[in-house]
Amino acid sequence: MDWGLIFENGLKAGVGDFAAVFALAAIGLNVHFGYTGLLNFGQVGFMAVGAYGIAVAVTYLGTSLWLGLLVGLAASVVLALLLGLPTLRLRADYLAIVTIAASEIVRLMVRSVSLREYTGGSSGLTQFADDFYAINPFAPGRYGISPITFTERQTWLLLVAWLAVAIAAAMVFVLMRSPWGRVLKSIREDEDAARSLGKNVYWYKMQSLLFGGVLGSIAGFVLAISTQSVQPDTFSPDLTFFAYVVLILGGTARVLGPVVGAMIFWMLLSATDNLLRQAVRQEYIPTAIMDGVQVGQVRFMLVGLALMALMAYRPQGIFGDRREIELDVRR
């Protein structure tokens, strides 16, 4: 067993592009679910409209990537309004149903044959982020602390991606200490109480949905630019649930919860993946039980087990406050 490689790959995944993508998506979910109590099960929909916003703008409309970012942001705002206008007046569960359905509608729409001209159908779009890599200030070479090094392209992307994470986390930090954040938290606790104190609950929920949704679309930007491709089936509902896992792992309603949660989640996924692969290759695990192809699924089982253990022994997540969990909120 090459423990060094497992460790190295784990660390790389922990600071990698996917960790940043899920940190951003989970920060958005934290605003929705952790602070406002909105059950958004369609965060991947916001990621998809962000990613496709830039891809379609660049490849079909021929705009620059920068204008594409604005298109992606605008698309996420429109999606939030579409989701929120009809559902935010209703009970929380309606939003959950509508968001999960809407995220699938987005995926199936960009996948559809009739829109292939614009979205590339099931094969998606590629090579639309050249503008981003064209302004890479890093000279060719490898950067990082050996052995955790990245190419100049990866380094540039990771720098910008984690900067976005830092800005998003800082915004959440400031907002949730402000009277605005207090109103969101009061809606999470009891929206009738907030309403009876003169707060326009509907409008605050809408603002929360918009802000978290925009963060989701920025996660989509990072994903699209990092891989230089968008593909409809990437944006399946599992992504939303990964983002929830990340959020709960780190601790809901904590500023750094989603960030650290994302890093640990991808470290764990990478480590279990590498471990199992090596074990299969060196025949510590007989092929009768598992072969190399099944590693992808089994690692999710292991991560699931780890999460169950976490929920049993530390239900508040890594950063959460146990006292909050133990309060009987229904009283």
Add this chain to the structure above:
Amino acid sequence: MSAGRSTSAVGSTSAGRGVLEGVAPQPGVAKPDPILVLDGVRRRFGGLTAVDVEHLEVQRGMITALIGPNGAGKTTLFNLLTGFDQADAGSWSFDGSDLAGLPTHQVARRGLLRTFQLTKALSRLSVVENMKLGATGQRGEGFLSALISPLWRDQEREIEQRARALLRRFQLEHLAEDFAGTLSGGQRKLLEMARALMAEPAMVLLDEPMAGVNPALAQSLLGHVRTLPGDGTSVLFVEHDMDVVHDISDWVVVMAEGRVIAEGPPEAVGANPAVIDAYLGTHHDAPADEGEERARLEDAEARMEAEATSTSTPTRTAGDDR
């Protein structure tokens, strides 16, 4: 300190009664300076008319009690007035402006606040954060301004001071940093009332403020309610405990089956036959004479017999089917 407060409160109470000295104790009577005026307010749930108030005026600067048996429509009326429920018909004005059809948050912004029969403490916010939420006109409640703390920091400090001063008055100061979810039921009632007062309302609607509160705490809660008119807050409250009603209210409105059936000063209302009737249901339960009692018994027996045959018949049919 508390003694001094209650003396001044008693003063305001007697002054309040003086104002209504000449007002006739009858349903829908006009008051000299009403803060809340209701006209033809009606709410039906299917076939049940929950609220049907022809006319009601609530005097400014006083404590008015709203009493009535269970199901009289008191809480529904509160829900209608504060926009938690929509009336089928009618209009009502508060402080001169029409409130009918306004959403809850706008009702609150015009100075009409309510508390709930089942308290709504914001469990995972600290007690002092609960209080600060109640303040109105907060500059930091906008998304963009929230990002720039110098815009609201001074106001926040002022709100915090006001919150702590109120908590001191309500004897909750030592719990200021605790989660509101850890408070006892009585403390939650206190917190909810204090939180509503953070908005400096012109009027509060208190829905059973004493329910589930231990006697010692209830006494202090009563003391706080008494001080409200003196601070410029009119009070309309629902209560079942008649001792409490006698103790603090200047005027009592009695509802039964959705209607206002009586109003008047507390001493007079208790003697009103319509009120006794509504509470004890005289003509339903206590027969007027022996003849009527016998007739009632026979009627009941006949009904029981009819019921017995009607329930046994379907059983037999079910058996035949099998």
